[in-house]
Amino acid sequence: MNDDKGARPRAIAAQVLDAVLHRGRSLKAELATALPALADVRDRALVEAICFAALRQQARADAALRAWVPRPLGKRDGALRALLHVGFAQLDPLGLPPHAAVDATVGAARLLGRAHQRGMVNALLRRALREGLPDARADAGWPAWLRDRLRADWPEDFDAIVAASASPAPMWLRVNRLRGSRDEYAERLRETGIEATTGEALADALRLHVPVAVAALPGFDDGDVSVQDGSAQAVADALAPPVGSRVLDACAAPGGKAAHLLERDPSLRMTALDVDPERLERVRETFLRLGVGEDADLRVADGADLEKWWGETTGDRFDAVLLDVPCSATGIVRRQPDILLHRRAADLDALRATQARLLDAAWRVLAPGGVLLYATCSILQAENAAQVDAFLARTPDAAAEPLDARFGRVSGAGRQRLPGEGGMDGFFYARLRRR
CATH class of the missing domain: 1.10.940.10 (NusB-like)
Structure with a gap:
C-alpha cells in the first residue's frame, strides 16, 4: 500500500x-x-x-x-x-x-x-x-445469552456494567519497587509532562490522567514500570505470600502478576506454568525486563496435569498458589470489545470445567496451612462465587478467608469488582486456606 x-x-x-x-x-x-x-x-x-x-x-x-x-x-x-x-x-x-x-x-x-x-x-x-448515526440500545451489541446472565447476576448493576464496558479504559501503571518508589516515578512522569494519580488502596499503582504510548514512559525498557490494571495489581495483596515462601503461578502468562510478587519479594521461590510455549516465553521476557525471577522455574505445562509436571512422591508442595484461571473475560470488555463477538454460551460450560479441574489440581500441590488465591477477570457468578462454593463443598480441608472492601463487594466466599468500579477492570478474588 x-x-x-x-x-x-x-x-x-x-x-x-x-x-x-x-x-x-x-x-x-x-x-x-x-x-x-x-x-x-x-x-x-x-x-x-x-x-x-x-x-x-x-x-x-x-x-x-x-x-x-x-x-x-x-x-x-x-x-x-x-x-x-x-x-x-x-x-x-x-x-x-x-x-x-x-x-x-x-x-x-x-x-x-x-x-x-x-x-x-x-x-x-x-x-x-x-x-449522525442512528441510536441503538446501550446493550445492543451484547449477545442475548450474556445479557440474560448479567441481568440475573447483577440486576441493579446491569446498566452500569454495560456503560462502563463501552467506555475506554484508563491506563494504570505498576511501579517496580526494586527500581524506585512510586512517588519518585510519579515525579519522573511530571517532568515529562505526564500527570498521574496514585491508587490509594494499591501501593505500587499510578493511574494516568491521559493514556500515552508505552514508549513515552520513562524507564519502561529498563524495567522501572509496567502497564497493569489496578484490579490485576490487587492480586499481590490478596495472595500476600509469606516472605521467602514457595509460590506457584499455575496460569502465568504473560507474567505480570508473578513479576509483581517478585518485585515485592525477590526471595520468593517462584514456579510459573503455562500450557503455551510462546506465552511462557513472554513470561520469561517480562521477568528479564523487570530484573526479577532469575532463579524462577518456568515450565510449559497444563497446571491440572500433575503427572506431567509434579509428582506427589517427589514434588514439594507450595506455600501459596495463584490460580488466575481461563475465563469468559467479561470483566474486561472495555479492553477487549471483540469478546462480545466471539464468546458463546457453550464456552461457559467448558470454561467452568477447566476452572474446576485447575482448582482441584492446585489444591493437591498446596501445603497444609498454605493459601490459594482463585482469581478471574469475569463478572459471571457461575465462574466466580458459584465455582468457589462448589469447590468448598467438595473439599473438606478448604476454608475461605475474608478479603476486605479493597477487593470489591462481597460475592459468595470472595469479592467481586464490577467494570469501572474504582476505575478498574471487573475482577473476582477468593482467598482459600488449606487447613
Whole structure:
C-alpha cells in the first residue's frame, strides 16, 4: 500500500476489523500483526483508536447500514463494511476533522481494491455527518445469552456494567519497587509532562490522567514500570505470600502478576506454568525486563496435569498458589470489545470445567496451612462465587478467608469488582486456606 493523505492507516484499520468482524479473529492478535507495519507511532495510535471505537459502537454502525444501504452488503463485502465502520468511528465517537476523515477513508477504498465503491463510501460518510448515526440500545451489541446472565447476576448493576464496558479504559501503571518508589516515578512522569494519580488502596499503582504510548514512559525498557490494571495489581495483596515462601503461578502468562510478587519479594521461590510455549516465553521476557525471577522455574505445562509436571512422591508442595484461571473475560470488555463477538454460551460450560479441574489440581500441590488465591477477570457468578462454593463443598480441608472492601463487594466466599468500579477492570478474588 502507498500512503495517500492518511489512507493507509484507515485501510489497515479496515483490514483488522474485517478479520475480527467476519473471520472470528482476535482484535489483540490482529493489532499485534498490523501495527508494526506502521512506522509512525501516531498512525499506530490512530489505527488502535479507530478499531476500539468501531467495535464499541458496532450496533449503531450496523443500524446505519441497514437504514441507508438499499441492498444489504453480502459476504464478499466484508472489507467494505469494515471500512464504513472505520469511517463512522472517526466521525463519532472519535470526532476527527470531518474533511480529512472522509477523504482519507475514501482513499482507503482504493488501497483495499474497492476503488469502484469510493462514491458509495463518500456518500454514506457524508450522510453520517449530516444526520449522525442512528441510536441503538446501550446493550445492543451484547449477545442475548450474556445479557440474560448479567441481568440475573447483577440486576441493579446491569446498566452500569454495560456503560462502563463501552467506555475506554484508563491506563494504570505498576511501579517496580526494586527500581524506585512510586512517588519518585510519579515525579519522573511530571517532568515529562505526564500527570498521574496514585491508587490509594494499591501501593505500587499510578493511574494516568491521559493514556500515552508505552514508549513515552520513562524507564519502561529498563524495567522501572509496567502497564497493569489496578484490579490485576490487587492480586499481590490478596495472595500476600509469606516472605521467602514457595509460590506457584499455575496460569502465568504473560507474567505480570508473578513479576509483581517478585518485585515485592525477590526471595520468593517462584514456579510459573503455562500450557503455551510462546506465552511462557513472554513470561520469561517480562521477568528479564523487570530484573526479577532469575532463579524462577518456568515450565510449559497444563497446571491440572500433575503427572506431567509434579509428582506427589517427589514434588514439594507450595506455600501459596495463584490460580488466575481461563475465563469468559467479561470483566474486561472495555479492553477487549471483540469478546462480545466471539464468546458463546457453550464456552461457559467448558470454561467452568477447566476452572474446576485447575482448582482441584492446585489444591493437591498446596501445603497444609498454605493459601490459594482463585482469581478471574469475569463478572459471571457461575465462574466466580458459584465455582468457589462448589469447590468448598467438595473439599473438606478448604476454608475461605475474608478479603476486605479493597477487593470489591462481597460475592459468595470472595469479592467481586464490577467494570469501572474504582476505575478498574471487573475482577473476582477468593482467598482459600488449606487447613
